[in-house]
Structure formats: C-alpha cells, structure tokens
Amino acid sequence: MQDGRITLTQFIIEEQRHIDGATGDFTSLLNDIVTACKVISNAVNHGALVGVLGSAGSENVQGETQKKLDVIANEVFLRSNEWAGHLAAMASEEMEDVYPIPERYPRGKYLLTFDPLDGSSNIDVNVSVGTIFSILRCPGECRTRPSAEAFLQPGTEQVCAGYALYGPSTMMVLTTGNGVNGFTLDQNIGEFVLTHPNMTIPADTREFAINASNMRFWEPPVRRYVDECLAGREGPRGEDFNMRWIASMVAEVHRILTRGGIFMYPLDEKMKAAGKTGKLRLLYEANPMGFIVEQAGGMAVTGRSRILELEPEGLHQRVPVILGSRNEVQRVLDYHREHDATHAA
Ligand code: AHM
Ligand code: MG
Numbered sequence: 001m002q003d004g005r006i007t008l009t010q011f012i013i014e015e016q017r018h019i020d021g022a023t024g025d026f027t028s029l030l031n032d033i034v035t036a037c038k039v040i041s042n043a044v045n046h047g048a049l050v051g052v053l054g055s056a057g058s059e060n061v062q063g064e065t066q067k068k069l070d071v072i073a074n075e076v077f078l079r080s081n082e083w084a085g086h087l088a089a090m091a092s093e094e095m096e097d098v099y100p101i102p103e104r105y106p107r108g109k110y111l112l113t114f115d116p117l118d119g120s121s122n123i124d125v126n127v128s129v130g131t132i133f134s135i136l137r138c139p140g141e142c143r144t145r146p147s148a149e150a151f152l153q154p155g156t157e158q159v160c161a162g163y164a165l166y167g168p169s170t171m172m173v174l175t176t177g178n179g180v181n182g183f184t185l186d187q188n189i190g191e192f193v194l195t196h197p198n199m200t201i202p203a204d205t206r207e208f209a210i211n212a213s214n215m216r217f218w219e220p221p222v223r224r225y226v227d228e229c230l231a232g233r234e235g236p237r238g239e240d241f242n243m244r245w246i247a248s249m250v251a252e253v254h255r256i257l258t259r260g261g262i263f264m265y266p267l268d269e270k271m272k273a274a275g276k277t278g279k280l281r282l283l284y285e286a287n288p289m290g291f292i293v294e295q296a297g298g299m300a301v302t303g304r305s306r307i308l309e310l311e312p313e314g315l316h317q318r319v320p321v322i323l324g325s326r327n328e329v330q331r332v333l334d335y336h337r338e339h340d341a342t343h344a345a
Pocket of ligand 1: 064093115117119120121211247248249250252265
C-alpha cells in the first residue's frame with residue numbers, strides 16, 4: 001500500500017512468488033476465504049441489530065444445537081469458495097458429508113475444511129468467536145469424484161492453515177509452513193493489514209487453560225499437571241500460575257500466540273465411558289491449530305502423540321488437544337508417558 005503497510009493479499013502474492021510451479025490458484029483461493037471471513041465478521045459485529053443471534057432451531061451432525069450464526073457462516077463459506085475453480089470439495093463442522101463443488105463450476109486441485117464459527121456458545125454473550133480453516137491438496141482422482149477419504153490426510157500434509165478471530169478487532173492469522181503471520185482488519189478500507197509478523201510462542205509459560213468443571217473426570221497425568229500449577233509457589237513447580245478459560249479455541253490459541261500459555265481439552269473418563277475420543281475435531285480444529293502452533297515454535301499433542309502425525313479415520317473425528325508453549329506441553333507429554341509406563345495394560 002502507499003503508506004508502506006502490507007495487505008494480506010500482497011503478503012501472499014509475494015510469498016508465493018518464491019514457490020516453483022505456483023499458478024496463483026492458491027492466492028486466489030485464500031482471497032475467497034478472506035472475503036468469507038470479512039462477511040462473517042460483519043454479521044458478528046452487527047449481532048442483534050441484524051437479527052443473527054440465538055438458536056437456529058436445528059442440530060448439526062455432532063448433535064449440537066446450531067446457532068443462527070453457525071448456519072449463516074457455513075453458507076457464507078460455501079458460497080464464497082465454490083465458484084472460482086480452485087477447490088474440488090469442502091468439509092465443514094456443520095455438514096455431515098463432504099460438499100463436492102457443484103457440476104456447474106470448475107473443480108480445482110485443493111480441498112478446504114473449516115469450522116465456520118468456532119466457540120459459538122459465546123455468540124449470544126458477545127464474547128470472541130472465530131473461524132478455523134485448513135487447505136489440503138486433492139489427491140489422485142479426487143477432482144472428478146471427491147470423497148470423504150480424500151480429506152483423511154495427516155495434518156503434516158496441510159498446505160495452509162488459519163483462523164479469523166472476531167474479537168475487539170478482527171484478525172486473520174495464518175501459516176503456509178513458513179512461520180505464522182497475523183493481520184488486522186482495517187474496517188475503513190476493508191483490508192487485512194500485516195500487524196503481527198512472525199508470531200512466536202514463548203517456550204515457557206505460567207498460564208494454563210482448561211475447563212475445570214471436568215476435573216473429576218480427568219486422567220491422572222492431567223490432574224497431576226494442573227494440581228502442580230495450582231499448588232503455586234509452595235508446590236513442586238515453585239511458581240504461581242494464572243488460569244484462563246474463554247471456551248473459544250480461536251481466542252485461546254490467539255492468546256497463546258501472543259503471550260504464551262498452554263491449552264488443554266484432554267481425553268477424560270466421561271468421554272471414554274461415552275465412547276468418545278475427545279471434544280475437538282481433528283480435521284478442522286486440532287490439525288489447523290496444531291500446524292499454526294508448531295509453526296510458531298510451540299507443540300500440539302494429544303497427550304500421547306503429535307497431533308499432526310495422526311492418521312485421520314473420519315471426517316468428524318474427535319481428538320484430545322494439548323497445545324502451546326513447548327516446555328509445558330512437553331511436561332504434560334512426559335507425565336502421560338510416566339503414567340502409562342507404570343500402568344501398562
Ligand atoms: P464448537 O465448535 O461447537 O464451538 O466447540 C468447540 C469449542 C472450542 O472453541 C472450545 O475450546 C470448547 O469448545 C469449549 O468447550 P466447553 O464448552 O466444554 O468449555
Ligand atoms: Mg468448533
């Protein structure tokens with residue numbers, strides 16, 4: 001821009017220039033995603049003024065009540081990204097099946113997964129929510145007949161991952177595997193401007209995030225970690241810890257990218273008894289956030305393995321998520337390893 005500021009579009013074009021064989025398809029796809037996020041941001045900002053708050057009176061595939069904004073954001077993402085010819089198919093938290101690009105449009109070489117409005121329990125109380133997305137390459141025949149199997153790629157295969165945070169300001173944070181950069185929406189000109197170049201997560205932290213209402217169901221390694229944090233200066237860690245829980249993963253990850261921290265939605269006994277494998281979804285929550293966190297120098301694990309190396313088994317598969325500052329995540333990983341070694345089946 002004339003004033004020396006760098007827009008998201010400019011940033012991506014310049015980054016792609018250094019990639020052999022780049023056709024501009026990816027830049028163009030990202031532009032459509034950015035447009036969708038601006039539209040969602042506008043709806044979120046206007047809230048009750050435009051009648052978008054409250055329940056839609058329906059349930060999604062996971063049996064969760066859909067908010068009006070969940071449904072609107074999903075539609076916005078589909079319409080913005082289906083027409084341009086960059087995608088073969090999309091998959092969303094709000095749709096049971098894969099959404100193949102309609103026959104009337106050309107099909108492209110990428111796949112897009114997204115959670116159109118994450119943290120939607122926060123919408124009605126006017127607390128930050130966000131959009132999470134992940135871009136994969138479409139393997140083999142998938143361009144002609146895209147199926148759910150095409151999406152079942154480990155997180156290490158992601159071409160790009162990002163989130164939009166609809167908070168006091170709207171931000172877009174993304175990675176293409178070359179570090180993490182944050183952009184703030186300048187509402188006056190309608191452009192995302194680079195404001196947070198090369199975001200990195202401090203290796204150490206004294207702040208943790210977990211929904212403590214599940215404490216009685218936690219596995220021993222998680223309970224041990226949190227107990228030690230709560231014991232503070234007088235406990236084994238010898239330091240006081242702070243705690244935060246926003247119930248909006250995008251806001252939580254953004255805080256961690258900004259000042260460090262650890263976020264946990266672990267496996268617990270209640271989930272196990274119900275046959276569940278976690279709370280958060282692998283393909284459009286854990287993998288994109290894991291990619292971003294790792295690119296910022298942090299770690300993202302289930303407690304027992306690296307999230308990005310998991311072989312997905314289903315479109316809506318749930319996994320435990322523990323991510324953030326490297327040394328703390330490593331500690332939780334170690335506690336699981338120690339526990340499992342002494343309690344082998
Ligand atoms: P959602 O995709 O239905 O909004 O659920 C995901 C959200 C995350 O953003 C957040 O970390 C978590 O659910 C909060 O869960 P809880 O309500 O148990 O605190
Ligand atoms: Mg979600």
